[in-house]
Amino acid sequence: MFSLKGKIAVITGAGSGIGRAIATLLAEQGAIVHVIEVDEDAAKETVRLVGDLGGKGFLHICDVSNQSAVLETFKKIDKIDILINNAGIAHIGTAENTNEADFDRICQINIKGVYNCLHACIPQMKKHGGGRILNMASIAATVGLQDRFAYSMSKAAVLNMTLTVAKDFIKDNITCNSISPARIHTPFVDGYLAKNFPDNQREMFQKLSNTQPIGRMAQPKEIAGLVLYLCSDEAQFITGTDYPIDGGFIKLNS
Template sequence: MFSLKNKKAVVTGGGSGIGKAIATVLAKQGAEVHVIELGIEQAATTLSEIEQAGGKAYSHACDVSDHAAVSAVFENIGPINILINNAGIAHIGKADTTPEADFDRVMKVNVKGVYNCLNAAIPQIRKANGGVIINMASIAALIGLPDRFAYSTAKGAVKAMTMSVAKDYIGENIRCNSISPARVHTPFVDGFLQKNYPDNIDEMFEKLSKTQPIGRMAKPEEVGALALYLCSDEASFITGCDYPIDGGFTTLNN
């Protein structure tokens, strides 16, 4: 089950965190994985782990917000079976405290970046006679989170794009779903705590963990396992769906 042998997958932002976990598990199950990161060096650890485990992986330096660069990378990669739109940036702020430049930057990466990859990847998936697209959304697309105005706006757009793509390409054997995680323990979280709470990291980590009713943050590997299922033939009847992976956050926090 869940074999991806002879499949070619592209994972954006696959150098760390959730993207790294997804790239690693797809490779473990037999896929040839292409990691897109801002710089080759940012994908080095992922590639090393995949290759040491006997898998096949390649890296491509590309800013997903650059339309021409994205088109060139996907043209170079050629026909693919799987696209994971994972690259994105975070932002903290309300509508009246978010500077225009910050809003534009989040939209450029988190919305236009997804569009750029969809635009370039779908013709390559079509060449492979169909495949799977997974867009990383967020619980911020589903419920109101404090101080996440731009980020929530962007992830809401990602969820909407997922439904649109699923509808438009269902007749071409292209499935499209999204995953909406709550807090996931990634290097980003550790960096956030180190920067903002250097004197009480453990206390704040515990506080953030307990915001999930299940009592902890998700592990990147758990999100990777869900992505693997949605990419596999076992999920061939699933398209146009969003999957919260949130420890009960969206349903049990009332």
């Protein structure tokens, strides 16, 4: 079960955190992994880890917000069985204090970046008989989070792109689903705490962990496990669905 032997997987933002965990797990299960990143050093490290696991990985330096670059990159890859739209950025702010530049950057990466990859990938999937698309949404797409105005907006767009793509291409043997994580312990979290709470990082880490009823943040490999299932043949009957993976945040905090 859950074998991806010979499948070609494209993963955006695979240089660290969730993306790297996805890349390595899919490679362990036999997928040929294409890493899409803007950070060359991070991407090289992911490809190295894939190789250490006995897998095959390829590196593509590409800004997902640049449509011509995305189209060129995907054309080089050609056949794509699995697309993981994972690349994204976070932002803290309300509608009042979010400036235009930050809002536009969120839109360019979190929304247009997903659109660009869908736009480039879907014709190739149709040409080769179908595929699996998985978008990284967030609990912020469906639950009001304080100081996450622009980020929440962008992830709600990702969730709705998931639904429309699933409906539009169901007859082309293309499934499209999304995952909505709560807080995940990634380098972003550590950097955020170091920058904003240098004197009480441990206390704030526990405070953030406790917002999940389960009492901790998820590990990236736990997200990767759900990704693996949804990209496998065992999940071919599933499409147009968002999967919260949130330690009980949505249902048990209400």
